[in-house]
Amino acid sequence: MSIRSIRARLTLWYTSLLTVTFLLLGGTAYGLLVYSLSHDMDAALNGVAEALAKQTPQRFTTFPPSNIDEVFRRFFGFSRLDRHFEMLDPFGRRDPRWSRPRPGRLPLSPKVLQNASAGLPTFETVKGMGPYPVRVLTMPVVEAGRVISLIQVGMSQKNLYITRRRFLLTMGAVFPLVLVLAGGGGWILARRALRPVDRMTEAARRISAEDLAERLQETGAGDELDRLAKTLNEMLGRLDAAFHQIRQFSADASHELQTPLTILKGELEVALRSARSPDDYQRTLKSALEEIDRIAHLVEGLLLLARADAGVLRMDRQPLDLAQIAEEVYGQGKVLADAHAVTLHLGPVEPVSIQGDPERLRRLLLNLVDNGIKYTPPGGEVTLSLERDEEWASLKVSDTGIGLSPEDLERVFQPFYRAAETRSRGEGGAGLGLCIARSIAEAHSGRIQVESSLGRGSTFTVRLPLHP
Numbered sequence: 001m002s003i004r005s006i007r008a009r010l011t012l013w014y015t016s017l018l019t020v021t022f023l024l025l026g027g028t029a030y031g032l033l034v035y036s037l038s039h040d041m042d043a044a045l046n047g048v049a050e051a052l053a054k055q056t057p058q059r060f061t062t063f064p065p066s067n068i069d070e071v072f073r074r075f076f077g078f079s080r081l082d083r084h085f086e087m088l089d090p091f092g093r094r095d096p097r098w099s100r101p102r103p104g105r106l107p108l109s110p111k112v113l114q115n116a117s118a119g120l121p122t123f124e125t126v127k128g129m130g131p132y133p134v135r136v137l138t139m140p141v142v143e144a145g146r147v148i149s150l151i152q153v154g155m156s157q158k159n160l161y162i163t164r165r166r167f168l169l170t171m172g173a174v175f176p177l178v179l180v181l182a183g184g185g186g187w188i189l190a191r192r193a194l195r196p197v198d199r200m201t202e203a204a205r206r207i208s209a210e211d212l213a214e215r216l217q218e219t220g221a222g223d224e225l226d227r228l229a230k231t232l233n234e235m236l237g238r239l240d241a242a243f244h245q246i247r248q249f250s251a252d253a254s255h256e257l258q259t260p261l262t263i264l265k266g267e268l269e270v271a272l273r274s275a276r277s278p279d280d281y282q283r284t285l286k287s288a289l290e291e292i293d294r295i296a297h298l299v300e301g302l303l304l305l306a307r308a309d310a311g312v313l314r315m316d317r318q319p320l321d322l323a324q325i326a327e328e329v330y331g332q333g334k335v336l337a338d339a340h341a342v343t344l345h346l347g348p349v350e351p352v353s354i355q356g357d358p359e360r361l362r363r364l365l366l367n368l369v370d371n372g373i374k375y376t377p378p379g380g381e382v383t384l385s386l387e388r389d390e391e392w393a394s395l396k397v398s399d400t401g402i403g404l405s406p407e408d409l410e411r412v413f414q415p416f417y418r419a420a421e422t423r424s425r426g427e428g429g430a431g432l433g434l435c436i437a438r439s440i441a442e443a444h445s446g447r448i449q450v451e452s453s454l455g456r457g458s459t460f461t462v463r464l465p466l467h468p
Contacts, residue, residue, distance in 0.1 A: 006190075006194060006197075007187070007190040007191060007194055010186065010189075010190040010193075010194075011183060011186040011187045011190050012186075014182065014185075014186035014189070014190070015179065015182045015183045015186050018178070018182040018186075019178075019179060019182070022175065022178055026171050026175075029167075030164070030167060030168070030171070033163070033164070033167055034160075034164060037159075037160045037163060037164075038135075038160065041135055041155060041157070041160065042123055042135070042137070044155070045123075045135060045136075045137040045153050045154070045155060046121070046137060046139075048085075048137075048153045049121070049137050049139040049151050049153050050139070052085070052087075052151050052153070053139060053141045053151055083153075083154070083155055083156075084106055084129075084134060084136070084152070084153065084154035084155070085151075085152065085153050085154070086105065086106050086151070086152040087149055087150070087151055087152075088108070088149065088150040088151075088152065089149060089150070090116075090117070090140075090147045090148065090149065090150065091113075092108045092112075092113050092116075092150060106126070106129075106134075106136055106152045106154055107124075107126055107136075108138070108150075108152070109124070112124065112138045115138075116138060116139075116140040116147065116150050117140075117147065119140055119142055119147065120140070121137060121138065121139040121140070122137070122138045123135065123136070123137050124136045124137075124138070125157070126154070130156060131158070132156050132157050132158040132161055133156075133157050134154045134155065134156050134157065135154060135155055135156075135157055136152060136153070136154040137152070137153050137154070138150060138151075138152050139151050139152075139153075193225075196225045196226075196229070197225065199216075200216045200225075200228075200229055200232070203215075203216050204216070204232075207236065212236055212239055212240035212243060213240065214236075215233045215236060216229040216232050216233055216236075218230055218233070257295060257298060257299075260291040260292075260294045260295050260298075261291075261295065263287075263291050264288050264291040264292065264295075267284050267287050267288055267291075268284070268288060270284070271284040298432070301432040301436055302432070304436055304439065305415060305432070305435060305436065305439060308439035308440075308442070308443060309439075313439065313443050315356070315357040315360060315443055315444070316357045316358075316359070316360075317355050317356055317357060318355070318356075318357075318358070319353060319354075319355055319467055320353070320354060320355075320356060320358050320361075321351060321352070321353055322352040322353070322354050322356075322361070322386060322393055322395070322464070323349045323350065323351045323352060323386055325358060325361050325362055325365060326346070326349050326365065326384060326385075326386045326395065327346070327349065328362065329362060329365040329366050329369055329384065330344065330346045330369075330384055332366060332369075333366065333369040333370065333373065333382070333384070336369070336370060336373050337373050337382060340373050340374070340376070340378065341378035341379060342373050342376050342378065342379075342380050342381070342382055343379075343380070343381045343382070344369070344373070344381075344382050344383075344384070345381060345382070345383040345384070346383075346384055346385075347383045347384060347385030347386075347396075348385050348386070348387065349385065349386045350386055350387055350388045352386060352388050352393040352466065353466065353467045354393055354444075354464050354465065354466055354467045355465075355467045356444050356464065357440075357444075360440045360443070360444075361440065361444070361464075363436070363440065364436070364437045364440040364441060364462065365384075365395060365397070365462075367433040367434065367436060367437045368395075368397040368433075368434075368437055368460050368462070369382065369384060369397055370433065371397075371433050371434060371460075372397050372398070372399035372401060372458070372460075373399075375399070375401040375402050375458075376399045376400055376401035376402075376457070377401065377402070380399065380400040380401060380457075381399070381400050382397065382398070382399045382400075383396075383397070383398045383399075384396070384397055385398075388466070389463075391465060391466050392446075392463045392464065392465060392466065393463070393464045393465075393466055394461055394462070394463050395461070395462040395464070396459060396460070396461050396462075397459070397460045398457065398458070398459040398460075399457045399458055399459075400456070400457040401457050401458060402454070402455065402457075403452045403453050403454045403455055403456050403457050403458055404450070404452040404453075404454070404458055405454055408452075409450060409452060412434055412450060413434050413435055413438045413448070414435060415431065415432055415435045416431040416432065434460075437460075437462070441462050441463075441464065444464050444465075445464075445465050446462060446463050446464040446465060447462075447463055448460065448461070448462050448463075449461045449463070
């Protein structure tokens with residue numbers, strides 16, 4: 001069964017890690033303890049053997065000497081009843097001058113004799129001499145470069161085994177306590193560490209699409225959870241802005257559609273109230289047709305923006321000469337400019353080949369030209385030009401119109417947005433032209449930029465990648 005709670009998983013991981021650490025440390029301590037005890041016993045046996053070796057047979061006639069207890073006490077700290085000692089001749093035989101036969105004699109293997117003949121001491125662990133193994137040291141006594149005797153000393157490893165057993169019992173008693181403390185401590189730490197997550201969860205439950213103003217509480221600690229809360233707050237801010245934009249878009253679209261529909265309905269109702277002449281009916285139908293065209297144009301723009309936002313805007317891409325598109329738009333824009341008493345110039349136009357949809361690009365450029373003509377006072381000028389810049393084609397539409405404020409520059413490409421100056425002039429349009437132009441430019445892997453200042457005009461630049 002999987003553990004779904006992060007708190008439980010953190011506690012389990014923490015406890016498991018501490019358990020493994022405790023076992024590793026305990027095993028290391030146990031190994032160091034055994035090594036230290038064995039090393040100390042070997043060092044003590046070596047000290048006893050060297051002390052006895054200095055008391056050569058010339059100084060005593062029997063073995064062991066009378067001060068044997070004092071020698072063992074000096075190196076082991078106490079006199080042990082289970083100590084062992086022997087003195088042999090160079091061939092490993094017990095000389096009756098030095099010792100008397102007694103039970104429990106220490107063994108002497110061929111390897112020990114071989115090492116002794118070479119003057120080397122040998123340590124052995126012998127079993128079968130009691131309930132515990134006996135550690136034995138066989139040391140040769142050398143005089144004038146000749147082995148004159150062998151000294152064997154041994155000590156039971158009872159103390160070593162008892163100490164090891166006590167250590168293991170202590171570890172076994174402490175381990176469950178450590179495990180319980182580790183589990184409880186891990187649970188408390190995980191609970192405290194995840195408390196901000198619980199607060200964020202509760203706050204997130206209260207946030208809905210209708211109320212995105214609430215934010216998650218940030219502790220200011222700068223840790224991972226604080227960065228998570230900050231990131232979520234930034235995401236909520238973007239969602240709030242997106243929902244606000246959607247609501248504003250819906251309201252603006254409804255308003256833009258409502259106006260021509262209201263006009264259309266009013267004209268038809270007036271036409272049906274009483275009998276009219278054919279000329280009156282014709283004027284009413286023409287006016288109704290104009291409003292229908294306006295609605296159709298608005299719906300077409302909304303559909304284009306929706307497809308562009310969804311990434312499904314269909315493009316009939318083909319190699320084309322962008323200079324030809326610019327000249328065609330210049331011809332169409334000339335009629336609009338003359339109607340507004342504005343002069344439209346065709347600036348430098350370089351032959352540029354790109355891969356794109358001619359109809360979409362023609363609409364993009366015509367929207368920019370139409371936008372410049374609308375917001376340029378009579379007698380003003382609008383200039384259309386095309387330049388080649390390394391791997392980019394640059395279409396520029398400059399005007400000497402009313403210009404845009406810095407606040408308007410940030411929002412001019414939003415749907416249905418129109419600057420206050422343009423609204424006060426009573427110019428038509430739903431505010432979709434620049435947004436559609438940007439969508440078409442981005443669909444061609446390009447971008448659109450604007451530079452403007454109030455009272456001095458604006459310059460829109462469309463950069464499109466060249467056709468290889």
